Amino acid sequence: MKVGIVQFPGTNCEYDTQHAFSALGCETVILWHKEDSIPEGTDLVVVAGGFSYGDYLRSGAIAKMSPIMKALKQYANQGGKVLGICNGFQVLTETGLLPGALKRNEGLHFISRHHHLKVVANDNTFLRHCTQGEVVNIPIAHHDGNYFIDEEGLKKLHANNQILLQYTNKNGEIDNPNGSLESIAGICNESKNVFGLMPHPERAMESLLGSDDGRRMLEGFLNT
Template identity: 80%
Template sequence: MKVGIIQFPGTNCEYDTQHAFASLGCETEILWHKNDAIPQGCDLVVVAGGFSYGDYLRSGAIAKMSPIMKALKVYANNGGKVLGICNGFQVLTETGLLPGALKRNEGLHFISRHHHLKVVNNENDFLRHCSIDQVVNIPIAHHDGNFYIDSEELQELYANNQVLLKYTDASGNIDNPNGSVDSIAGICNKAKNVFGLMPHPERAIEALLGSNDGKAMLEGFISA
C-alpha cells in the first residue's frame, strides 16, 4: 500500500504520520504543497497535522489554495481515499471536501493531552477494525478543534452515518474538551472516502508512548 502525506509550510506531523504508516508496512512519500499532481499508485493521501502557513489567516484557509489541493480534490472526487488529521481536518473543511468548520476551542486554550473517543460508526475503511461504542485513547493537540455545523447539516451527517467519533471519558460518557457540536471528533463525507478527525491516531501506535489504540484505525485503510 502506498500512502502520500501532504506537507505545507508549518506542517509538523508529517514525519510522525510517515513513521506510523511505515511501521504498518506501507510505502510512504512526502508530497510538497507546490506539487500539482498526486503521484500514480497512491492508495491513500493524508493531510497531516500542524499549523499550515502558521494558521495566520484561519486554520487551513491558506493551505486550501495550494496547488496540491486542486489535485487532491480531483483525486477525492474520483474515489481516492483521503485522511485529514487535526490541521488536515481543518484544511479539508476549508476546501469543501468535508462539511462543517473548525472554530477556536470553547475555552480559548490550546489543548494537548490524551483524550478518550467513542466509535459511533464503523461502516467505513477508516474504522472497520473498531467496534461500535468502542472507547479508544488518542492524543489531541489543537487550538481550533471546535467542530461546528448547523442543525440541518448535522441531521444529514447522522442520516448518512457520517459521524464517526465522539469525545468521551473512559466509560464512554460524553466529555467534550473543546465545545464541538454533539461532541463530534471525526466525520467522513457521504461517499465515505474522505475522513477527518481532530485527534492524532498516528501518535497512538506504540503502547510505550501511552496508547496503541490508533493502530487499528490506520490499519483499516490497509488492504481495504
Template identity: 85%
Template sequence: MKVGIVQFPGTNCEYDTQHAFAALGCETQILWHKEETIPAGTDLVVVAGGFSYGDYLRSGAIAKMSPIMKALKVYAENGGKVLGICNGFQVLTETGLLPGALKRNEGLHFISRHHHLKVVSNTNDFLRRCNVNDVVNIPIAHHDGNFYIDAEGLKELYANEQVLLKYTDAKGNIDNPNGSVDSIAGICNKNKNVFGLMPHPERAMEALLGSDDGRAMLEGFIHA
C-alpha cells in the same frame, strides 16, 4: 499500500504520520504543497497535522489554495481515499471536501493531552477494524478543534452515518474538551472516502508512549 502525506510550510506531523504508516508496512511519500499531481498508484493521501502557513487568516484558509489541494480535490472526486488529521481536518473543511468548520476551542486555550473517543460508526474503511461503541485513547493537540455544523447539516451527518467519533471519558460518557457540536471528534463525507478527525491516531502507535489504539484505526485503510 502506497500512502502520500501532504506537507505545507508549518506542517509538523508529517514524519510522525510517515513513521506510523511505515510501521504498518506501507510505502510512504511526502508530497510538497507545490506539487500539482498526486502520484499514480497512491492508495491514500493524508493531510497531516500542524500549522499550515502559520494558521494565518484562520486554520487551513491559505492551505486550501495550494496546488496540491487542487490535485487532491480531483483525486477525492475520483474516489481516492483522503484522511485529514487535526490541521488536515481543518484544511479539508476549508476546501469543502468535508462539511462543517473548525472554530476556536470553547475555552480559548490550546489543548494537548490524551483523550478518549467512542466509535460511532464503522461502516467505512477508516474504522472498519474497530467496533461501534469501542472507546479508544488518542492524543489531541489543537487550538481550533471546535467542530461546528448547523442543525440541518448535523441531521444529514447522522442520516448518512458520517459521524465517526465522539469525545468521551474512559467509560464512553460524553466528555467534550473543546465545545464541538454533539461532541463530534471525526466525520467523513457522504461517499465515505474522505475522512477527518482532530485527534492524532498517528501518535498512538506504541503502548510505551501512552497508547497503541491508533493502530487499529489506521489499519482499516490497509485491510479495506
C-alpha cells in the same frame, strides 16, 4: 499500499505520520504542497497535522489555495481515499471536501493531552477494525477543534452515519473538551472516502508511549 503525505509550510506531523504508516508496512512519500498531481498508484493521501501557514487568517484557510489541493480534490472526487488529521481536518473542511468548520476551542485554550473517544460509526474504511461504541485513547493537540455545522448539515451527518468519533470519558460518556457540536471529534464525507478528525491516531502507535489504539484505526486503510 502507497501512502502520500501532504506537507505545507508549517506542517509538523508529516514525519510522525510517515513513521506510523511505515510501521504498518506501507510505502510512503511526502508530497510538497507545490506539486500539482497525486502520484500514480497512491492508495491513500494523508493531510498531516501542524500549523500550515502559521494558522494565519484561519486554520487551514491559506493551505486550501495550494496547487496540491486542486489535485487532491480531483483525487477525492474520483473516489481516492483521503485522511485529514488535526490541521489536515481543518484544511479539508476549508476546502469543502468535508462539511462543517472548526472554530476556536470554547475555553480558548490550546489543549494537548490524551483523550478518550467513542467509535460512533464503523461502517467505513477507517474504523472498520473498531467496534461500534468502543472507547479508544488518542492524543489531542489543538486550538481550533470546536466542530460546527448547521442544523441541516448535522441531520445529514446523522442520517448517513458520517459522525465517526465523539469525545468521551473512559466509560464512553460524553466529555467535551472544546465545545464541539455533539462532542464530535471526527467525521467523513457522504461517499465515505474522505475522513477527518482532530485527534492524532499516528501518535498512538506504541503502548509504551501511552496507547496503541491509533494502530487499529490506521490499519483500516490497509488492504482495501
